[in-house]
Amino acid sequence: MKKLLVIVLLAVLGFYTASTFFDIGFGSPHFVKGIDPVKDIYINQTVKSLNVPNAVTSIVVNFRGFDTLGEVTVLFLAVTVLGSVLYKKRHEVGERSVLFSASSVVTSGAKLIFPAIILLGAYVFIHGHLSPGGGFQGGVIIATGFLLMLLSYESYSVSHKALSIVESLAGITFAGVGLLGLLHGGSFLHNFLPTGVMNSLFSGGIIPIIYIAVGFKVAAELTGVIYTVLNEKGEGNE
Amino acid sequence: MIYFILIAVLLVLIIAAAIYAVRQKDLLYATLATGIISLILSVLYFLLQAPDVALTEAAIGVALTTIIFVITVRNTVRMEDESDKKEKIKSAVK
Numbered sequence: 001m002k003k004l005l006v007i008v009l010l011a012v013l014g015f016y017t018a019s020t021f022f023d024i025g026f027g028s029p030h031f032v033k034g035i036d037p038v039k040d041i042y043i044n045q046t047v048k049s050l051n052v053p054n055a056v057t058s059i060v061v062n063f064r065g066f067d068t069l070g071e072v073t074v075l076f077l078a079v080t081v082l083g084s085v086l087y088k089k090r091h092e093v094g095e096r097s098v099l100f101s102a103s104s105v106v107t108s109g110a111k112l113i114f115p116a117i118i119l120l121g122a123y124v125f126i127h128g129h130l131s132p133g134g135g136f137q138g139g140v141i142i143a144t145g146f147l148l149m150l151l152s153y154e155s156y157s158v159s160h161k162a163l164s165i166v167e168s169l170a171g172i173t174f175a176g177v178g179l180l181g182l183l184h185g186g187s188f189l190h191n192f193l194p195t196g197v198m199n200s201l202f203s204g205g206i207i208p209i210i211y212i213a214v215g216f217k218v219a220a221e222l223t224g225v226i227y228t229v230l231n232e233k234g235e236g237n238e
Numbered sequence: 239m240i241y242f243i244l245i246a247v248l249l250v251l252i253i254a255a256a257i258y259a260v261r262q263k264d265l266l267y268a269t270l271a272t273g274i275i276s277l278i279l280s281v282l283y284f285l286l287q288a289p290d291v292a293l294t295e296a297a298i299g300v301a302l303t304t305i306i307f308v309i310t311v312r313n314t315v316r317m318e319d320e321s322d323k324k325e326k327i328k329s330a331v332k
Contacts, residue, residue: 144305
């Protein structure tokens with residue numbers, strides 16, 4: 001009886017999932033039936049009013065900028081909760097528990113490659129409006145650079161105070177740019193800067209400013225997550 | 239034609255890695271298998287002309303999530319088996 005119920009439920013779920021997927025015309029110019037005007041408006045407005053070659057960036061930061069602010073807030077809340085769950089008194093945070101220390105090849109290689117990783121991350125979020133990538137991707141790349149250093153050097157540590165200052169300043173920049181748009185153009189995150197020449201670095205109005213703020217914020221938050229988790233000593237294998 | 243064969247091979251590899259991750263008793267290898275799934279998925283996104291999503295998947299799915307899972311596995315018991323855990327408790331009591 002129970003098995004029959006499960007099979008019926010799975011069949012219903014499978015039917016609706018399959019019928020949804022069959023409506024998507026993969027590869028055809030009309031990707032989803034019925035909502036083609038939205039796609040055309042986004043693509044035309046990206047080129048016409050913003051002068052930005054990357055349509056994804058213009059949607060994420062300009063047309064749907066408020067959603068991005070919400071995403072950044074969710075990430076901030078997650079980091080705060082993780083920090084409060086894994087909270088430790090200051091003197092208990094000592095050496096990280098390492099099974100074996102990294103060899104000299106790893107440590108010198110990490111020192112060599114760390115600036116390159118940071119540079120790549122900065123490039124990805126500064127050029128977010130010109131090439132693929134953006135604030136989130138660049139921030140994560142920078143956080144993996146810090147992760148490499150934390151794994152290679154047992155004594156390497158990051159300052160929580162500096163991380164929270166960077167994070168707060170980036171968040172204030174994002175919200176402040178949005179409020180300036182509200183003052184200037186009447187809507188939150190309204191573009192109030194000149195859009196410039198297409199395909200040049202200083203173009204796209206407020207998009208590069210917001211993406212740089214998001215990049216710093218994500219990098220600081222994820223570095224904090226990694227540092228907190230890495231310093232959490234397990235009780236299972238001592 | 240070669241394009242479709244490449245995509246088919248990548249999809250088969252994803253399914254194989256997913257099945258391996260579920261069947262594997264060693265949690266470290268299972269975590270690495272999920273990392274491989276993300277890696278192949280980011281290649282697929284790139285082939286489907288979505289470089290933004292591919293970059294996100296490569297950075298978050300391959301690097302960050304895998305490393306956080308590895309750290310978590312290190313702090314817990316590595317093998318999934320129940321008898322292994324009991325032996326550990328016994329040896330800790332002795």
